Amino acid sequence: MATNRQIVLDNRPDGEATTSNFKLVTSETPALADGQVLVRHHYLSLDPYMRGRMNESKSYAASQALGEVMIGGTVGEVVESRSPKFKPGDQVVGMGGWQEYSVVDADAPGMLRKVDTTHVPLSYYLGAVGMPGVTAWYGLVKIINPKPGSTVVVSAASGAVGSTYAALAKARGCRVVGIAGGPEKCRYAVEELHFDACIDYRVHGDVKSMSKALKEACPDGIDGYFENVGGYILDAVLLRTNAFARIAVCGMIAGYDGAPLPLQNPTLILINRLTIEGFIVSEHVEVWPEALKELGTLVAQGKLKPRESVAQGLQAAPEAFLGLLKGKNFGKQLVKLI
Amino acid sequence: MATNRQIVLDNRPDGEATTSNFKLVTSETPALADGQVLVRHHYLSLDPYMRGRMNESKSYAASQALGEVMIGGTVGEVVESRSPKFKPGDQVVGMGGWQEYSVVDADAPGMLRKVDTTHVPLSYYLGAVGMPGVTAWYGLVKIINPKPGSTVVVSAASGAVGSTYAALAKARGCRVVGIAGGPEKCRYAVEELHFDACIDYRVHGDVKSMSKALKEACPDGIDGYFENVGGYILDAVLLRTNAFARIAVCGMIAGYDGAPLPLQNPTLILINRLTIEGFIVSEHVEVWPEALKELGTLVAQGKLKPRESVAQGLQAAPEAFLGLLKGKNFGKQLVKLI
Incomplete structure (x- = not known):
């Protein structure tokens, strides 16, 4: 008691x-x-x-x-x-x-x-070695499944999911680009989490500006995106996707408070032959052992230290x-x- | 000459x-x-x-x-x-x-x-035994991949893709619901193409009305959808999707004339853990022989006579x-x- x-x-x-x-x-x-x-x-x-x-x-x-x-x-x-x-x-x-x-x-x-x-x-x-880590793992490995050399992006980059995503993507030879709020988080993402670039959404507050920033950060286009926020950031990412890009939808914080946020141009799903997949990691218990093993190893090796x-x-x-x-x-x- | x-x-x-x-x-x-x-x-x-x-x-x-x-x-x-x-x-x-x-x-x-x-x-x-037929086949078989007893929906139901989709879905034990324009096309869909139900979008011209009609036509919800048109019909379908529903995006006629049509509630992708996949059938030549064989057989057997x-x-x-x-x-x- x-x-x-x-x-x-x-x-x-x-x-x-x-x-x-x-x-x-x-x-x-x-x-x-x-x-x-x-x-x-x-x-x-x-x-x-x-x-x-x-x-x-x-x-x-x-x-x-x-x-x-x-x-x-x-x-x-x-x-x-x-x-x-x-x-x-x-x-x-x-x-x-x-x-x-x-x-x-x-x-x-x-x-x-x-x-x-x-x-x-x-x-x-x-x-990193728990639910958020496995979430990043599932989205990157099971949905996006990137080839070495491809460019993958994540929103909420400096958070628990984003930081793990970066380590997993770097381990797979990807260029990994983050989106986060504020210069401090972006600096942290690049300097400590090993993102190749990080875009400050506070500086790029609309779809046009964000899309331009993504073009600079992803000169070869976007092959995979891990969605944590929704709203105009997703619209901007879609504009920069390559053919057959894959998008893992894990969260849409921007829509949680009630007002649904439209996706402005769903025709891009067809134009770029995108796959968009929503998931909840707790429904995929079969992957947890494999994911936790890789995540624990990355931490033990000092490659993942968020x-x-x-x-x-x-x-x-x-x-x-x-x-x-x-x-x-x-x-x-x-x-x-x- | x-x-x-x-x-x-x-x-x-x-x-x-x-x-x-x-x-x-x-x-x-x-x-x-x-x-x-x-x-x-x-x-x-x-x-x-x-x-x-x-x-x-x-x-x-x-x-x-x-x-x-x-x-x-x-x-x-x-x-x-x-x-x-x-x-x-x-x-x-x-x-x-x-x-x-x-x-x-x-x-x-x-x-x-x-x-x-x-x-x-x-x-x-x-x-039916050409590009539109293979398009229906790819969307239904390779993307939606329905289980017997599941409910699958298609827009432009009375067209070349829609009519083939119905025959393929019935052959797989699905409930198949069409969406078409006008009572004549809907009657044709049910009486000649063997749709279980067909919704006239001219009678249901907004998302609320279409969503209600879909609820009646799909009492067990929607497990798969083949998208030919886009716009409010897609919005209404998403509202009726079951968890893990799969959506094949083949066309968005509604968006071809320039004005992009927003998807009103993309949060449903996460809520219902949807997979949405755009495709162009000519990029999947590997499936054509298998698809054409099934389609030719259905025609020869009189089961597909659009x-x-x-x-x-x-x-x-x-x-x-x-x-x-x-x-x-x-x-x-x-x-x-x-």
Whole structure:
């Protein structure tokens, strides 16, 4: 038993999400039943998909129920166990949610996984070697599937997905171009994440300007694009695609607040014989072992060393989450809980 | 040598194409060189892709040069041969263009192909057992790849592609729903082409109304869609897609006249994890033999017997072509030249 602080979804956003949509509550963790373990969370992961869950309308994932703890990935340590599979002190990754502790059925498949922190920091299992990393891997490897020498682009380049995407693309001999907000993020993308170029969307705020910038950064055209944001950036990318370019659609942050953002020129799908594919990485569990192996190796070799933005304490989660949606984070956004 | 009437592209459309974009000219066919054959065309095929060729701007196929004979598929008969591969009387399919005769290098791969009219009428090699048929086949089999029991939809349902699509989809145990213009075409689609339902877009002229009609015609949602038109019909279809639906984009007639038609809600690509793929069938020559074999068999078995709209004489081609773009044709649009 432990005193557990939790953040629940109190009410749904009307347009833009605000901190008043969330409520901090306190409870005691229940006594463990047979087969259960109590996990103390060290880090909570904040990810854009959570915004979709806050809407009542049909989203790409189930709606988050009102009054329930916000869903979210967590890493932590087993502090009590009534399962032979885990013992106190085990380091684990799971979907513990926006709270300090969780009680997990150890037998439920995929709920809790032991991790090794010899070569990979614990928090990375929420980022580069976790869901965002596998997301980048799936989009690049399974959808875009680039040839060496091809040019691949990613929006939200300095984030958890974007930084992993760059490492994976460089390992495959691609030219990799990022799009991010602000000179600091762009410099970071090029200097630390090894992007070949990074375009500041704040400087290129419309389709014409962005399209021109992409032409300069991608002199041989665009063969693959990983979409995290939507809106005019996608329009501009489509204008620069080569024949048979492939586009992995992972997120459309720009459309989360309700107003649908039209795609201005879908005829380009035909003209350039594009393939556009939407995906949710949790629906592709079969690739996780292969993806995590490559990602762990890249980290262990020092080839993937993305920054993290760490908010302190559970109460900081809503503000940090809203900042993430606005691109205020720098690299993987985490909340440190201990 | 023969007197050859030809239709050339005289000037490019400014917006909508008109008959004044074309010019009828007369010339003598040249004497044959070694390896060449002279083909007298019996039928000329009219197809929507030709509209794209008339524009100067980048299209999904090369621009048609001014002053040159309009490109187009033809069937006909060899009347003179200086190639051991063909003899007078051979029935052939090729890309002879909008003219009464063509001189063809018999050795150029893919330029001319002998056909057998024992079980398949000659004109069908321009439709159900030709490029439109293979187009339907590629979109349905290679992109949509439907499971038995799934629901697949096609726009321009009563046309050459649509009618073949229906036969192929029924052969795969699908529910197949068409979209066409007017009660006569819809009745034809259901009664003669074996569509399970057909929606009249003239009655459902906006996204809301079309979406409602699709809901009724596709009670289990839409698993695959073959796009021939673009615009609000595509928007309405996307609203009714099931998770993992697949969309083959073959044409966007609605966008050919210059004004790009936005896709209103691309976020649905992510929400429903859609795959959208543009294609041009001529780039997939590897599938033609397999496709033509199935299509020829369906015709020979009487399972695919689409109507044809036949204009008389080369001079009728421009008017018939413009009618095709406006949906005035009924089934495969041909021009009879002999």
